[in-house]
Amino acid sequence: MTTRKRGSLAGLMPEQGEAPPMPAAPHQAADREAPAAAAAVASADRRARAPRGTPEVRTPDVPTSEVRTPGLPKYKRLERKDVLLWPDQLGELSVMRRMLNRRRGGEGERITENTLIRVAVALLLSRSADLTGTTEDGLRKSLGLR
Numbered sequence: 001m002t003t004r005k006r007g008s009l010a011g012l013m014p015e016q017g018e019a020p021p022m023p024a025a026p027h028q029a030a031d032r033e034a035p036a037a038a039a040a041v042a043s044a045d046r047r048a049r050a051p052r053g054t055p056e057v058r059t060p061d062v063p064t065s066e067v068r069t070p071g072l073p074k075y076k077r078l079e080r081k082d083v084l085l086w087p088d089q090l091g092e093l094s095v096m097r098r099m100l101n102r103r104r105g106g107e108g109e110r111i112t113e114n115t116l117i118r119v120a121v122a123l124l125l126s127r128s129a130d131l132t133g134t135t136e137d138g139l140r141k142s143l144g145l146r
Contacts, residue, residue, distance in 0.1 A: 035125070074109075083117065090113070093113045093116055096110060096115065096116060097111055097113055097115075097116060100116075109138055124143075127143055130142060131143065
């Protein structure tokens, strides 16, 4: 085998007649030794990579914030969901956020538009039995909203 120049692409290519190097797989030995543990890890990995929109099953009597890993900061326990808002809704959310943050006087946690949206979703979910309609306006009216 000849010495290859470091940092060049040629150093990554196998020489004539040489088999390409196989990547190391340290988890393979553990999989053979403990198939049950490997299956549990694979199952957890599939749940972590579930496609968006996949319903998550939660125990009804456990609050959402306690379902996630409690040692992580709140923003790392939350899942991202983009939402489209009407311009007036976004403006009113910003005004409400500023008002509530001024009112709290530095106590408690900082309130963001996302905080307010999560509270609104919690309220909507708590009133799900009242929710009827086939349009956004119909859903609003079923809850007594304008």
